[in-house]
Amino acid sequence: MPDARIKNEKQYQALLEIGYSKEKAARIANTPDSGEKGGRAKPYDEWTKAELYEQAKKVGIAGRSYMSKKNLIHSLQNN
Template sequence: MPNKKGSSLIKNEDQYEALIEKGASKQKAARIANSPDSGKKGGSSEKYERWTKEDLYEKAKQVGIDGRSNISKKELIDALRNN
């Protein structure tokens, strides 16, 4: 479904708008709203600290974090939580 400006596609427009209203950047809101599991209820995943670096890398790849191949496990966790 196109966003209100029509310039790009947002998979979950309601989630995107809610994230913007909560103060997320447009980039972060779009990345979350366009993820494959967009709109699904969370809470069943283990904490990132328990994930392997390879799993963190794949998640970072999925959400579009740049420079992921050159950063440590801790930096991947920080990037996933804060981007």
């Protein structure tokens, strides 16, 4: 039965299948525009460091406050 607290159930289940914890999968699946495609978001290299930091915070990337813009981009792309 789907959990009403999860905004993107399909993405949540996919993340669990590849080994993400329930907590991390829920954080990612509940981010605004999670799993949406269509090219509405600009590429990460066009984001400000503050925007990258906030996105890293939403998806739960550890150590984000010590990262450079380049490291934040790398972490977001490979998370």
